[in-house]
Amino acid sequence: MDKIFWAFVIGGLICVIGQIMMDVFALTPAHTMSTLVVAGAILGGLGLYEPLIKFAGAGASVPISSFGNSLLKGAFTELEKDGPIGIFTGIFELTSSGVSSAIIFGFMASLIFKPKG
Amino acid sequence: MGKKLTPEQQNYKDFSKKREPKRPVFKNCIKAFVVGGLICVLGQIFQAIYIKHFGFTEKTAASPTSATLIIISVLLTGLGVYDKIAQWAGAGTAVPITGFANTMASAAIEHRSEGYVLGVGGNMFKISGPVIVFGVFSAFVISIIKVIFNFFGG
Numbered sequence A: 001m002d003k004i005f006w007a008f009v010i011g012g013l014i015c016v017i018g019q020i021m022m023d024v025f026a027l028t029p030a031h032t033m034s035t036l037v038v039a040g041a042i043l044g045g046l047g048l049y050e051p052l053i054k055f056a057g058a059g060a061s062v063p064i065s066s067f068g069n070s071l072l073k074g075a076f077t078e079l080e081k082d083g084p085i086g087i088f089t090g091i092f093e094l095t096s097s098g099v100s101s102a103i104i105f106g107f108m109a110s111l112i113f114k115p116k117g
Numbered sequence B: 001m002g003k004k005l006t007p008e009q010q011n012y013k014d015f016s017k018k019r020e021p022k023r024p025v026f027k028n029c030i031k032a033f034v035v036g037g038l039i040c041v042l043g044q045i046f047q048a049i050y051i052k053h054f055g056f057t058e059k060t061a062a063s064p065t066s067a068t069l070i071i072i073s074v075l076l077t078g079l080g081v082y083d084k085i086a087q088w089a090g091a092g093t094a095v096p097i098t099g100f101a102n103t104m105a106s107a108a109i110e111h112r113s114e115g116y117v118l119g120v121g122g123n124m125f126k127i128s129g130p131v132i133v134f135g136v137f138s139a140f141v142i143s144i145i146k147v148i149f150n151f152f153g154g
Helices: A002-023 A029-045 A049-056 A065-082 A085-090 A096-112 B007-019 B025-053 B062-078 B081-089 B097-110 B116-123 B128-153
Strands: none
Touching: A002 A029, A002 A049, A002 B025, A029 A049, A029 A065, A029 B097, A029 B128, A049 A065, A065 A085, A065 B097, A065 B128, A085 B128, A096 B062, A096 B097, A096 B116, B025 B062, B025 B081, B062 B081, B062 B097, B081 B097, B097 B116, B097 B128
């Protein structure tokens, strides 16, 4: 139950940060999402994102900032195993399921659904 | 940026800025908080199910969880529901991974009339492309920094 509460609070707060970027700084959704991804990668590099996931669960792993952290984590893991070449082989290791399922189901949607409005 | 505006242009800019409706920032933030928080709660519930019934661990459950959220998001996008929620919730639906899937699915559906290669294939990454580009490049730079640190710091 604790986990659900903190997932709600932290996940909600990350979305509020995104909303402020869009409303106050007038950034487009693409700029906002890109900034959050880079922020996630930087926090991951500083070793701060994993503790946040431990604490808030899906509240930290569902927002797009987690994508940056996962890219970095994949690269770091393979970097330790194989050296610098591992950066290239590892970068999509953890994010593969997200990217590939978005491509596959997004394409399937274009076969099935017609544009609305 | 940096381009000098003529006095008329400056006038117009000031005028349009004054006329622009004030964004209800606080209200938008509350909406984003509630909807974004609820999407994360949904993710937390899926994660618990994957750990409890499908033998995933806390570490490995994130992948099937995001895939599930993406399927739901793509379906709701196709049915026109996600964009309705998004109009209300703003960043609450844009920031979670479901928003990433939504941008791809909606671009794919919307540009279908331009053909599958140039329309669907070419537009799918219009918004999510920058996210991948900057995510990958920043992860690369940080990894290189780590390599340099390891080299000197041991």
